Amino acid sequence: MITSTANAQVKELVRLMKKNRAREEAGVFVAEGPRMVGELVSDGRMKGRVERICLSESYVQKHREEADSLGGICRTEVFADNVFAHISDTKTPQGILAVVKRLEYGMDDILGKKPGKQVGEQPEHAHVLVLDNLQDPGNLGTVFRTAEAAGATGIVLSRDCVDVYNPKVTRSTMGAVFRVPFLYVDDLVGTIGELKQSGLRVYAAHLEGKNAYDREDYKSACAFLIGNEGNGLRDEVAACADCRIRIPMYGKAESLNAAVAAAVLMFEVSRQRRL
Missing domain, CATH: 3.30.1330.30 (Ribosomal protein L30/S12)
Structure with missing residues (x-):
């Protein structure tokens, strides 16, 4: 001892x-x-x-x-x-x-590609979350738990996001970190471009969103961009989106917690695909 x-x-x-x-x-x-x-x-x-x-x-x-x-x-x-x-x-x-x-993943894992798929074949069921400079350990842990529950295929994180292997993050995932593929990237803008080339339609959760989130069709491959808790998405990241969407809110709240916003969007995908 x-x-x-x-x-x-x-x-x-x-x-x-x-x-x-x-x-x-x-x-x-x-x-x-x-x-x-x-x-x-x-x-x-x-x-x-x-x-x-x-x-x-x-x-x-x-x-x-x-x-x-x-x-x-x-x-x-x-x-x-x-x-x-x-x-x-x-x-x-x-x-x-x-x-x-540590676990190691590649882009095929994030897209949920099964062994034997042809290179370049569109991953129709891909459901990806892209996190831009998320800093709160509790938020990231909640995102992982929610991603697993909502059936997301993977999570992409900018290099400046909080470390998923921070003990506080790992603990708050409640085991989801063992099962949800994730990938840290140095070039987030370039990686979003790769997702689009793979056939994903990319949505930015944004206060200037044109449409309410539940007016879009997420039954095909899609990805959501979620920004920093205090500052939201960086302009260059938001500019990568095919569409900006918003979550309508009552009262005086200007925005939702990043993990809550991610949960609303991911479960809308789950709802549409389930139906």
């Missing part, structure tokens, strides 16, 4: 929790909590990506059988409760976390 916060493994785990660069260099992320770790070890695709599982002393005492079974999956380490609390990203640590190899 590891009992000192000066231990090299403890210092490494703290870096992985706090530093995006450390996670990138190691090619891993940290998933904390029994629900997240449980999803990892029960998912055949993700199970093989778990590098190690860290447990607090009290968690092992309460869940001895489970702790023993986890040892058969990958390397496990036990930490004194105060040391685990030092590592944890939460105020009330739940006593279990996993270090996991």
Whole structure:
């Protein structure tokens, strides 16, 4: 059992929790909590990506059988409760976390293309969310959960969006980060051009939208552009859209939370396609 916060493994785990660069260099992320770790070890695709599982002393005492079974999956380490609390990203640590190899996706994954599709074939069911400089971890986590629930095929993020592997984001996705393909890009404008070339009609959620969002037809391949929480879409990104749409609102509200706006649009796609 590891009992000192000066231990090299403890210092490494703290870096992985706090530093995006450390996670990138190691090619891993940290998933904390029994629900997240449980999803990892029960998912055949993700199970093989778990590098190690860290447990607090009290968690092992309460869940001895489970702790023993986890040892058969990958390397496990036990930490004194105060040391685990030092590592944890939460105020009330739940006593279990996993270090996991990162997932890698390409544009075919974002478009939801199935193996065997011909190059250039239009992905008619593609339903993509494009995020421009989204900064709030809770918003991004909610977007991932909603994207999975609404049947989106993937998420494209500008490089300056908050890191999806930030522990707060990962935790708030409630496991959706393991299942929804996503791709960070350096050239968001160029990537939107690729989506259009692949046959997607691109809509910008915008206060200057010509039509209400529910007046458009989303049954064919489509993508939605969602902007920064405070500033909305950058002009050069909004200019890429085939159509600007708005969400009608009562009262004095000028705009919706980015995650809420994304949810309204994604579920309208789901509604139209379901009907």
